[in-house]
Amino acid sequence: MSRLRTGVPGTIPVGTLWCALATALLSAALLGDGIGLNLLVVAIPAALATYFAVRPTTRRPRPWTVVWAVGGLALLAVPALRDAGWPSFLAIVSAFALGSLALHGSRSWIGVFLGSLGVLTSVAEALGWAARGIRARMTGSRGRWGVVLRSAAVAFVLLLVFGALFASADAAFADVLGDLTPDVSISDSPWRFFLGLLGLVGALAAAYTAAAPVRWDGLTTEPGKPRGRLEWALPLIVLNLLFAAFLAIQLTVLLGGYDKVMAETDLSYSEYARQGFWQLLWATLLTLLVIALALRWAPRGGPRDRTLVRGVLGTLCLLTLVVVASALRRMDLYVDAYGLTRLRISVAAVELWLGVVLVLIMAAGFFGARMLPRAVAASAALGVLVFGLVSPDGLIAEQNVQRYRDAHSIDIEYLRGLSADAVPALNTLPEPLRSCALEEIQRGLLDSDEPWYATSWGEARARDILGDWKPVHRLRDCGALSTGDNGGDRGGSGETYDPYDPY
Structure with missing residues (x-):
């Protein structure tokens, strides 16, 4: 690693420290309630931390660096748009890989593979880098840091006191303040502390990698012996x-x-x-x-x-x-x-x-x-x-609804397990299929109290469509409504179970 890394970066910039702290605070406050727009919000100060870290160096962004960085941020839009967890998980993992590639700038097969995970190798060095930088800046400037801390404490107390007074004086202001303020409780403090620590370490590791990347392209393999x-x-x-x-x-x-x-x-x-x-x-x-x-x-x-x-x-x-x-x-x-x-x-x-x-x-x-x-x-x-952007659950619902219209064949037991992204298509089914398909999704929407930053656009759209709708038919056995031959693996008649499709 010492041979592959470009060198030891200088003192950590102040901008990087503040951005890493902002990433930690936002991670603790926003990520504990679910996944949505908050991932993109947390990624912005982390990206700024890498920008401030790389400014004192000779590194400059190249076209592929921009491609990886923009692509990684674009992938984080998928959880903000789609309620389904499986395409969001793929998008988050891919965004992490692209962000790591943007920091390393690899070209070879080995470099691209290891570069997509390489930011993890900078965690230990990044923490030491940050500790040395804080210690160096604290020496001889204790008075200035004391002023900053006292000012921040006074500002926090003023916001807390007057915010509470205005919230109690006006219900509309209280609703707006409640929607914008993260719901933090004592019971989930350990979880939020872990998320804040994860955000801090991630931002510092990304910044350290940007300032001193590992040149994974230096790992080479000998070409095979040419054959006749x-x-x-x-x-x-x-x-x-x-x-x-x-x-x-x-x-x-x-x-x-x-x-x-x-x-x-x-x-x-x-x-x-x-x-x-x-x-x-x-x-x-x-x-x-x-x-x-x-x-x-x-x-x-x-x-x-x-x-x-x-x-x-x-x-x-x-x-x-x-x-x-x-x-x-x-x-x-x-x-x-x-x-x-x-x-x-x-x-x-x-x-x-x-x-x-x-x-x-x-x-x-x-x-x-x-x-x-x-x-x-x-x-x-x-x-x-x-x-992720085409909404797989939405496409599944649309295709199966259209198939029902054409051939009167539907597997309602499978469709009722889809996410809120499927609501626009399932809402067009006739009763009692509509009630059976949407009952479980509606129950989940009513039971969910996620804040705006942890709510996807797909879930918000489903709420707008369903509102306070209640199923017309209460059905214990929705499988009885499935009609036609659904391919065997979905309960249709005349076919054997498909071991490749258990979902």
């Missing part, structure tokens, strides 16, 4: 022929129709579409592994070797793209027949992203692979951002 042309190309050419034969059969299936194939293979509609998708997904993942290993041991003798590598691997990437399209088509058929679920939309999104990675690999074959690691990381972050 025949030894290297023959297995890949055979694999390309296998892919081509499979895709030729797929073309025959598309022209002849799925009904004919199912009649010949004794497979049900769901088994053909469902099992085929998972096999093709694994085929895509394994192909990416084959490409990585092939590049490691590719012949590197001259222009003819480079042409051979580009031709063989380019053909494999192109054929794999068709496999990706076939997998997505199977998932589309399965969703049309049995509805959309969280797992189905998630794995379809992963398959689509793998297709993007293949396109990036093909582009790197023509334009060079220097930017490939960062491009793959950026595509993953962009995919997570888009996935």
Whole structure:
């Protein structure tokens, strides 16, 4: 670590200390009530702490640094917009990774991977850096710090006394003050103290990393021993022929129709579409592994070797793209027949992203692979951002409601477990389906007392739509309302359980 880090930064700037303190206070006051806009509010002073820390150094923001920083802040908008926890979790993790990359500025595969977690390695040094800076500034300036502390204490007492008087004098002012002021109680003080400490340590670690980043690109791996042309190309050419034969059969299936194939293979509609998708997904993942290993041991003798590598691997990437399209088509058929679920939309999104990675690999074959690691990381972050912004729960509800209108087939037991993001679509269902789908969501909204900064836009919109609505029908067994064949894994008739979709 001492070899990879650029050096020891100078005395911690005063602006960094104040911003780290602000991050700690905001974390303790806002994050204990839930996740929403408060994450973005807490991230702003933490980002300012890194700005003040890097100003005395020679580091200057580069285009990719701006991309990572802006992307990380944009990802924090997902929890503020969506009530569903699963896309918000992915967005928060991705935002942390992008923020760490912005601080390190890595380029290689190892650098991008370790750089996305590298801010954690600066925690111990950051605390010592801050302690030394505070001790240095306290020496010889005790009187000035005493004035600051006394002034802050007097200002706090004045705000507390006059704020209480004005709140008791006017109910409207009391409501506004109550909405803006965090609800802090003695019982959750240890939890809020932990959140404040986490915010303080995180801001200091980010600032220290910005001032003295770890150059993870310094960790290199020896390239594999190049193989001969025949030894290297023959297995890949055979694999390309296998892919081509499979895709030729797929073309025959598309022209002849799925009904004919199912009649010949004794497979049900769901088994053909469902099992085929998972096999093709694994085929895509394994192909990416084959490409990585092939590049490691590719012949590197001259222009003819480079042409051979580009031709063989380019053909494999192109054929794999068709496999990706076939997998997505199977998932589309399965969703049309049995509805959309969280797992189905998630794995379809992963398959689509793998297709993007293949396109990036093909582009790197023509334009060079220097930017490939960062491009793959950026595509993953962009995919997570888009996935969160499109509201997966909302799309699931819309697709299943439309499917009910077209075929009168619905799995109400599954839909009633969605988040508040699904309320606009579920609200259009006829009774008693509407009451059964929204009863549990409405109960959760009424029981929730989260403040404005911990409430997502999706939850606020659901509150506006439902208001104080109460279910017209009280149903103990909503599963009895499920109609049609829901794909077996959702309780439909005539199909077996899907072990790949337990949600």
